[in-house]
Amino acid sequence: MSADNENKVIISVKDLCKHYNGGEIKALDGITTDIKKGEVVVVIGPSGSGKSTFLRSLNLLERPTSGTITFEGQDITSPSTNINKLRQNMGMVFQHFNLFPHLTIMKNMTLAPMKLRGLSKEEAEKKALELLAKVGLQDRASAYPSQLSGGQKQRIAIVRALAMDPEVMLFDEPTSALDPEMVGEVLEVMKNLAKAGMTMVCVTHEMGFAREVGTRVIFMDCGKIIEENTPEEIFTNPQNERLQTFLKKVL
Amino acid sequence: MYTKKANLILIVGIIALVLSVFPGAGLICAVFGLVLYAANKAVRTSIRADIGRGLSIIALLVNLVLITYILLFRHLDNAPAWLLSLRESFYATKFYGEFENNFLIDKRYTYISKGLGVTFEVTFFAVLLGIALGVIVALVRSSYDTLKEELKGGFGKAILYILYKICGVYLTVIRGTPVVVQLMIIYFVIFASSNNKILVAVLAFGINSGAYVAEIIRGGIESVDKGQFEAGRSLGFGYVRTMTFIIIPQAFKTVLPALANEFIVLIKETSVSGYVGLQELTKGGDIIRSRTYSAFMPLIAVAIIYLLIVIFFSWIVSLLERRLKSSER
Numbered sequence: 001m002s003a004d005n006e007n008k009v010i011i012s013v014k015d016l017c018k019h020y021n022g023g024e025i026k027a028l029d030g031i032t033t034d035i036k037k038g039e040v041v042v043v044i045g046p047s048g049s050g051k052s053t054f055l056r057s058l059n060l061l062e063r064p065t066s067g068t069i070t071f072e073g074q075d076i077t078s079p080s081t082n083i084n085k086l087r088q089n090m091g092m093v094f095q096h097f098n099l100f101p102h103l104t105i106m107k108n109m110t111l112a113p114m115k116l117r118g119l120s121k122e123e124a125e126k127k128a129l130e131l132l133a134k135v136g137l138q139d140r141a142s143a144y145p146s147q148l149s150g151g152q153k154q155r156i157a158i159v160r161a162l163a164m165d166p167e168v169m170l171f172d173e174p175t176s177a178l179d180p181e182m183v184g185e186v187l188e189v190m191k192n193l194a195k196a197g198m199t200m201v202c203v204t205h206e207m208g209f210a211r212e213v214g215t216r217v218i219f220m221d222c223g224k225i226i227e228e229n230t231p232e233e234i235f236t237n238p239q240n241e242r243l244q245t246f247l248k249k250v251l
Numbered sequence: 252m253y254t255k256k257a258n259l260i261l262i263v264g265i266i267a268l269v270l271s272v273f274p275g276a277g278l279i280c281a282v283f284g285l286v287l288y289a290a291n292k293a294v295r296t297s298i299r300a301d302i303g304r305g306l307s308i309i310a311l312l313v314n315l316v317l318i319t320y321i322l323l324f325r326h327l328d329n330a331p332a333w334l335l336s337l338r339e340s341f342y343a344t345k346f347y348g349e350f351e352n353n354f355l356i357d358k359r360y361t362y363i364s365k366g367l368g369v370t371f372e373v374t375f376f377a378v379l380l381g382i383a384l385g386v387i388v389a390l391v392r393s394s395y396d397t398l399k400e401e402l403k404g405g406f407g408k409a410i411l412y413i414l415y416k417i418c419g420v421y422l423t424v425i426r427g428t429p430v431v432v433q434l435m436i437i438y439f440v441i442f443a444s445s446n447n448k449i450l451v452a453v454l455a456f457g458i459n460s461g462a463y464v465a466e467i468i469r470g471g472i473e474s475v476d477k478g479q480f481e482a483g484r485s486l487g488f489g490y491v492r493t494m495t496f497i498i499i500p501q502a503f504k505t506v507l508p509a510l511a512n513e514f515i516v517l518i519k520e521t522s523v524s525g526y527v528g529l530q531e532l533t534k535g536g537d538i539i540r541s542r543t544y545s546a547f548m549p550l551i552a553v554a555i556i557y558l559l560i561v562i563f564f565s566w567i568v569s570l571l572e573r574r575l576k577s578s579e580r
């Protein structure tokens with residue numbers, strides 16, 4: 001990766017707010033941060049602190065109440081933005097996988113590339129098989145999601161998003177719904193993805209992952225970014241009191 | 252392995268139905284199928300065995316009717332003397348007199364057979380119209396619910412809002428008034444100049460059914476996990492494509508039995524078509540009654556026919572439900 005690339009901001013968030021019930025609940029309360037190309041940003045914080053809301057705002061699954069989000073130089077919160085085009089460049093992985101149960105793994109992975117990227121069936125399937133091979137599931141292409149274990153489902157969900165060649169990948173607690181013995185296989189896939197240079201924003205409770213793979217850790221509480229630093233600093237030298245208490249609980 | 256036995260029962264059922272062209276053989280085969288089913292408790296979890304049993308029961312009924320017909324009515328060269336005397340004494344009963352008067356004289360049974368045809372015709376097209384209307388109304392209503400935040404004002408939102416309101420009025424009016432009244436309004440008011448009673452009935456029952464189908468389908472759409480919708484949207488699909496590729500195929504599975512049920516309900520509901528003079532099954536029986544001044548036979552016959560139809564389609568629905576459940580894996 002060139003030094004040039006490393007400094008390029010992909011997503012720029014300014015004063016982002018998301019209110020519910022007419023301002024009664026402030027899920028996001030003025031978030032400002034930049035995400036640069038190739039970064040692996042890990043978002044941590046107690047439950048209800050707004051991590052999911054923040055992540056889901058980035059691809060507009062939640063509509064911000066105020067503030068701006070700029071993606072590759074374009075203000076995506078403006079009404080004229082083509083949301084569907086934007087989302088094609090941001091992959092998202094959910095806590096509960098959300099594979100399409102009525103479609104085979106192959107169809108799950110080829111649907112969007114064929115319909116949205118205009119790939120032919122052969123091209124899409126070739127690519128899907130390559131991605132499946134990378135996560136060791138090439139022999140499950142014809143299976144249905146219900147025939148897979150949780151860890152396998154999540155690995156499929158990751159490569160399904162990758163099949164669209166996104167610029168950024170968003171992860172919302174991808175291992176929280178998994179049995180402990182399956183967490184490792186999913187984190188492994190995410191690690192490889194990070195190594196390959198993918199820009200990632202991960203909400204997770206896996207502190208080991210944050211420490212090992214993250215380039216930056218954001219600690220959120222009450223809809224605000226409380227502290228933001230390298231993993232090294234966050235874990236060995238936390239400044240804010242709330243972060244210190246949080247880390248004591250989870251480590 | 253019980254699947255082998257289940258397959259056997261299914262095959263016996265099919266053969267019994269085919270063999271009904273030789274009523275005696277069909278009867279024996281059907282009874283054989285039912286005995287097989289009764290003797291193998293383990294087989295009852297299998298859908299195939301149940302289909303086989305159903306076919307055997309149908310074959311049994313068909314054969315009994317055919318055998319009765321042959322024994323009592325069909326002209327037979329060199330029929331044995333006991334049969335002739337049996338027929339003689341049957342023809343002399345009061346029951347047969349009634350039967351002849353209500354169904355055979357002037358070919359009165361055609362009121363029933365033709366009426367049955369009309370009932371099926373009206374129901375079939377009304378169901379199609381109802382499903383088409385129901386899908387549209389359900390999509391308008393649930394798309395408005397999900398898109399009202401995404402569409403920030405503008406022309407599209409205004410149109411969708413108007414459609415949403417129209418659909419709301421449609422649902423309220425149709426579900427708030429009796430179907431007979433709707434039928435008469437369409438016939439005597441809206442289509443006063445036309446005399447196409449079948450068309451009127453199809454429209455009336457289709458429009459009526461659409462309101463109920465809309466709610467069934469909306470329920471189906473809402474039963475699909477919200478995460479499915481988000482997964483579709485996050486890949487970059489728009490609302491319409493997310494619905495078409497991801498939500499509706501899943502919703503369809505859950506609503507299929509309810510839709511089939513709607514067909515059963517409609518078959519019975521069309522019996523009020525006599526109000527606008529359409530000669531369907533019920534009206535057919537009623538016409539016979541008015542000709543012969545005997546109510547028992549024609550009306551009981553009509554009731555039995557409805558009952559058999561409803562039992563048959565309910566059986567199909569239950570098979571469908573089991574099939575869908577077992578494919579959920």
Ligand SMILES: Nc1ncnc2c1ncn2[C@@H]1O[C@H](COP(=O)(O)OP(=O)(O)O)[C@@H](O)[C@H]1O
Binds near residue numbers: 021027047
């Ligand atoms: N649809 C909603 N309506 C009302 N409140 C919501 C809604 N979604 C989230 N919230 C609230 O916003 C806050 C942040 O939620 P969330 O982003 O899911 O937190 P986290 O992912 O960090 O656990 C919580 O207090 C939550 O109750």
Ligand SMILES: [Mg+2]
Binds near residue numbers: 052053
């Ligand atoms: Mg969350």
